[in-house]
Amino acid sequence: MQRRLATSVLLAPAGLWFAVMLVLPLCFVLVFSLGERGAAGGYVPAFTFEQYANLPARGQAFLNTLILAPVGTLLALLIAYPLAYHLAQGVGPKWRTMLLILVIVPFWTSILIRSYAWIFLLGGQGVPALIEWMGFGAVRLINTRFAVLTGIVYGYLPLMVLPIYVSLERLDRRLLEASADLGAPPLRSFLQVALPLSLPGVATGCMLVFILLMGEFLIPAMLGGGKVFFIGNALVDLFLQSRNWAFGAAVAVTLVAIMLGTVTFYLMLMRRLGGARGNVDLI
Amino acid sequence: MQRITGSFETSGRDGEGLIAAFRAATKRFGDVVAADALTLGIVRGEFLSFLGPSGCGKTTALRMLAGFETPTSGEVFLDGEEVSAVPPYRRPVNMVFQHYALFPHLTVAQNIAYGLWQRRPRPERAEIARQVDRALAMVRLSGFGPRRIWEMSGGQQQRVALARAIVNEPKILLLDEPLAALDRKLRREMQIELQTLQRELGITFVLVTHDQEEALSMSDRICIMRGGRIVQIGAPADLYDRPHNRYVADFVGKSNFVDGVLREVSGALGRIETAQGLGLGGRMGGPVAPGARVTLSIRPEQIGLARAAQPGAEPVSVVNRIFLGEHTEYLVRHAQLGDLLVLVPRQAEAGAGGFAPGESAFASWHPDAALILPQD
Numbered sequence: 001m002q003r004r005l006a007t008s009v010l011l012a013p014a015g016l017w018f019a020v021m022l023v024l025p026l027c028f029v030l031v032f033s034l035g036e037r038g039a040a041g042g043y044v045p046a047f048t049f050e051q052y053a054n055l056p057a058r059g060q061a062f063l064n065t066l067i068l069a070p071v072g073t074l075l076a077l078l079i080a081y082p083l084a085y086h087l088a089q090g091v092g093p094k095w096r097t098m099l100l101i102l103v104i105v106p107f108w109t110s111i112l113i114r115s116y117a118w119i120f121l122l123g124g125q126g127v128p129a130l131i132e133w134m135g136f137g138a139v140r141l142i143n144t145r146f147a148v149l150t151g152i153v154y155g156y157l158p159l160m161v162l163p164i165y166v167s168l169e170r171l172d173r174r175l176l177e178a179s180a181d182l183g184a185p186p187l188r189s190f191l192q193v194a195l196p197l198s199l200p201g202v203a204t205g206c207m208l209v210f211i212l213l214m215g216e217f218l219i220p221a222m223l224g225g226g227k228v229f230f231i232g233n234a235l236v237d238l239f240l241q242s243r244n245w246a247f248g249a250a251v252a253v254t255l256v257a258i259m260l261g262t263v264t265f266y267l268m269l270m271r272r273l274g275g276a277r278g279n280v281d282l283i
Numbered sequence: 284m285q286r287i288t289g290s291f292e293t294s295g296r297d298g299e300g301l302i303a304a305f306r307a308a309t310k311r312f313g314d315v316v317a318a319d320a321l322t323l324g325i326v327r328g329e330f331l332s333f334l335g336p337s338g339c340g341k342t343t344a345l346r347m348l349a350g351f352e353t354p355t356s357g358e359v360f361l362d363g364e365e366v367s368a369v370p371p372y373r374r375p376v377n378m379v380f381q382h383y384a385l386f387p388h389l390t391v392a393q394n395i396a397y398g399l400w401q402r403r404p405r406p407e408r409a410e411i412a413r414q415v416d417r418a419l420a421m422v423r424l425s426g427f428g429p430r431r432i433w434e435m436s437g438g439q440q441q442r443v444a445l446a447r448a449i450v451n452e453p454k455i456l457l458l459d460e461p462l463a464a465l466d467r468k469l470r471r472e473m474q475i476e477l478q479t480l481q482r483e484l485g486i487t488f489v490l491v492t493h494d495q496e497e498a499l500s501m502s503d504r505i506c507i508m509r510g511g512r513i514v515q516i517g518a519p520a521d522l523y524d525r526p527h528n529r530y531v532a533d534f535v536g537k538s539n540f541v542d543g544v545l546r547e548v549s550g551a552l553g554r555i556e557t558a559q560g561l562g563l564g565g566r567m568g569g570p571v572a573p574g575a576r577v578t579l580s581i582r583p584e585q586i587g588l589a590r591a592a593q594p595g596a597e598p599v600s601v602v603n604r605i606f607l608g609e610h611t612e613y614l615v616r617h618a619q620l621g622d623l624l625v626l627v628p629r630q631a632e633a634g635a636g637g638f639a640p641g642e643s644a645f646a647s648w649h650p651d652a653a654l655i656l657p658q659d
């Protein structure tokens with residue numbers, strides 16, 4: 001009884017924070033999404049699904065997000081996995097710390113500054129100039145989907161590397177020896193032992209990156225140059241520029257719904273994968 | 284491809300009867316010589332143990348057989364072929380790892396099937412299932428197939444590891460301290476099970492252990508190691524009765540040691556003089572020249588205690604008495620030889636009764652039972 005009381009008291013601040021800062025605003029957004037735009041912008045109470053019917057008007061933003069977020073996540077995974085594997089199993093402890101720090105270092109600088117760096121790299125004076133100089137003709141990189149994709153993969157790579165690294169670092173080397181001892185060549189040992197045991201880390205990394213990419217707006221704004229919109233950019237536009245709060249709320253609710261679906265899928269996946277260790281580890 | 288030829292003095296048998304062999308196999312890790320010129324033949328069907336203290340290179344020797352370590356120099360033979368360049372997954376041996384190394388993402392049955400699953404061409408599912416069931420039955424785990432690894436107790440995991448190895452019918456089963464993590468009672472049970480299994484399967488077993496009792500009770504032959512080198516190889520009784528030096532006598536069973544200088548040798552018998560000037564006779568345990576520093580080794584059960592003085596008996600006083608059931612262990616003190624351990628069987632005490640601490644007595648032993656050994 002006393003324990004229960006202590007537990008509720010200790011959890012109260014978190015619960016309150018959660019209710020006030022998350023659930024309440026979400027309710028507001030949900031209510032707003034059913035309203036209408038005022039004559040001078042803002043919100044007029046109503047009960048209509050008109051805003052949702054209007055979603056295709058922002059179809060391009062949804063399309064960009066729903067293509068680039070999964071593709072970016074996949075690319076980040078393909079780059080991160082071998083890197084994480086090498087860090088966890090291939091290098092000595094001395095180098096490991098060094099390399100891990102190198103992976104994390106970009107986080108010490110604002111993404112704004114790093115995106116500026118990419119603007120210069122992908123802009124006219126950067127890589128395109130080099131390609132032209134090598135005689136491959138003129139290409140445009142900045143303000144394209146390619147630029148946005150490059151930016152998001154670069155920006156979110158560490159978030160993919162770290163959880164995969166953690167799961168591979170915990171992998172007992174003797175399991176790989178046991179696999180070899182039982183007749184499996186290296187590639188098969190990897191596919192049958194290392195890969196399955198690192199799947200929780202892979203799922204966590206994909207989840208983190210995907211969720212954050214769904215809400216991303218800074219990188220598309222900077223590297224997409226107003227040509228490649230994400231849902232996040234649509235929201236910025238609707239709430240801050242057009243002041244169409246009701247429509248903005250409908251876009252936001254749709255985004256939240258997609259994310260909730262993803263998280264549910266992730267938790268179900270983790271229950272299956274995490275079952276192997278008898279626990280669900282979120283990182 | 285090379286064949287083993289000639290005989291290995293260490294095994295005393297012809298190369299053709301060997302399932303595996305080391306020839307001057309050396310393994311260095313930087314400055315550490317983990318295995319130092321190992322030369323040893325492993326006889327087909329035998330139960331061989333590597334016995335030695337921690338860090339003496341037992342695991343390294345085993346890992347060279349499994350293929351996880353390549354010798355820095357020298358050769359390793361499996362079934363007549365030099366295998367230094369053969370990777371572990373192509374060697375016809377299987378290993379039971381010290382901490383089992385079972386796959387946590389697979390069920391018990393899948394763990395056991397793993398080796399069969401790697402065969403090319405892959406056996407049919409029904410055939411794999413049949414063999415897995417047979418292996419489960421062999422380690423008395425029938426019905427546990429669908430379980431998860433973490434749902435098994437330590438002793439059960441041990442048996443899963445064993446089943447996972449033997450299902451492949453390896454030419455040699457390598458066991459690296461397989462029982463170290465089990466409690467005493469379970470360990471005793473598993474020792475008997477392992478021995479039975481080995482006889483039933485007829486597979487060569489190579490066991491690594493630092494538990495001398497385990498090695499003595501299970502092995503056909505024991506290979507005593509120290510600092511990466513083989514000190515002596517032999518049957519358990521051989522090592523116990525005829526240790527080549529003090530190290531072996533100390534490692535295998537208990538013994539009393541008296542240091543001295545060898546004074547004279549006549550035939551199989553010799554005479555040493557202790558630092559206190561006491562002369563003691565014994566049987567020569569190794570080739571030592573007079574004048575060399577030696578150790579006289581007397582097993583506790585070879586010493587008799589009596590109340591009456593007899594010719595050749597040494598006067599002692601009883602310091603401590605531990606009743607062990609079928610034996611009584613005495614610690615007795617001799618003015619010059621120091622403390623001696625004496626093991627008296629129950630029946631020897633039946634008539635006269637035991638000795639109490641503080642009592643004086645006379646200790647005697649047959650000169651044949653005292654071994655004169657080189658100190659190294």
Ligand SMILES: Nc1ncnc2c1ncn2[C@@H]1O[C@H](COP(=O)(O)OP(=O)(O)OP(=O)(O)O)[C@@H](O)[C@H]1O
Pocket residue numbers: 312315316317335336337338339340341342343344493
């Ligand atoms: N991979 C390695 N790298 C460096 N040194 C090693 C390595 N493996 C073993 N050694 C060293 O080689 C020596 C022998 O090691 P080994 O593991 O064979 O000992 P062991 O007899 O099995 O000991 P234990 O009973 O403690 O398991 C030790 O000094 C050890 O530190």
Ligand SMILES: [Mg+2]
Pocket residue numbers: 341342343
């Ligand atoms: Mg070892």
